[in-house]
Amino acid sequence: MKIQIAFSCKEAAHACDKHQYKECSKSDRMLLQFHLVICKLCREYSTQNKRLTDFMHSSAIATLSREKKEAMKQQLRSYL
Amino acid sequence: MGEVTLHPEKWVDRYADYLFNYTIVRVNDRIVAEDLISETFLAGLKSKDNFKGNASERTWLISILKRKIIDYYRKKNTQKAQAEVHITYSDDEMEGDWLEERVEDFSDQTAEDTLENKELRLAIFECLDTLDERHADIFKLKTIQNYDTEAICNEYNITPSNLWVIIHRARKALMTCLKKHWLE
Known part of the structure; x- marks a missing residue:
């Protein structure tokens, strides 16, 4: 098995996306950090990505549950 | 007309x-x-x-x-x-x-729910509207309703890497859109 020592930009972006959902492994997080030190573009992407995550949280945006939506659809359909 | x-x-x-x-x-x-x-x-x-x-x-x-x-x-x-x-x-x-x-x-x-937050929500919705409907749904499930990757994959019959590609595109599009409509 090859041990990965550096991320490409694509891999870094993927790890960064996963990190927004706390689904990035520790080793990937380290590789991401290394990559960010050397890559300005990915640093920018990471900043923006983090900002979007903050926006989604701070806006307290809410959605209806799938079940509720399904129920509404059925109700509407019965009147159509 | x-x-x-x-x-x-x-x-x-x-x-x-x-x-x-x-x-x-x-x-x-x-x-x-x-x-x-x-x-x-x-x-x-x-x-x-x-x-x-x-x-x-x-x-x-x-x-x-x-x-x-x-x-x-x-x-x-x-x-x-x-x-x-x-x-x-x-x-x-x-x-x-x-x-x-x-x-x-x-x-x-x-x-606590400031005017700023209300406007931010509206901006997010405007931007979500510009996405492909299915991508927007998947993004909302993952980001707002915190569904598991696995659950979404089963629901939409896609692989995790499909899902992450969709999430990546959605996030990029939203960042660009919000930058235009919200930050400027």
Whole structure:
């Protein structure tokens, strides 16, 4: 098995996306950090990505549950 | 003439979340908000012949929803007035515990929900609208409702790497859009 020592930009972006959902492994997080030190573009992407995550949280945006939506659809359909 | 026609079968997918956010800041109760939206859709269906086609579907539904919200508060206020009359008959234990005071006061909760946040939510919705409908749904499930990657993959019959590609595209598009509409 090859041990990965550096991320490409694509891999870094993927790890960064996963990190927004706390689904990035520790080793990937380290590789991401290394990559960010050397890559300005990915640093920018990471900043923006983090900002979007903050926006989604701070806006307290809410959605209806799938079940509720399904129920509404059925109700509407019965009147159509 | 480019007149707008109604598509009630698409209402839930297209507008339910938008209407929900509109309502929740005004009534502060999920269940009430859900009911009001159901009622709005039904009322829309009933009066769909009155739709003149000179507003967008969403604007039209919002105007119905607004009336529903006003009705809801009107009803709530009548109940409150009745509660005050009945209070004289309550027992000693309840003394001073005015029913009126026990009617929920949301002013503190809404204070936290700043105008900025409301506008931000609207901006996010405008931007979500520019995405492919399926991508927007997947992004919302993952980001807002915190669904597991696995659950979404099963639901949409896609692989985790498909999912992450969709999430990546959605996030990039949203960042660009929000930068334009919100940060500038």
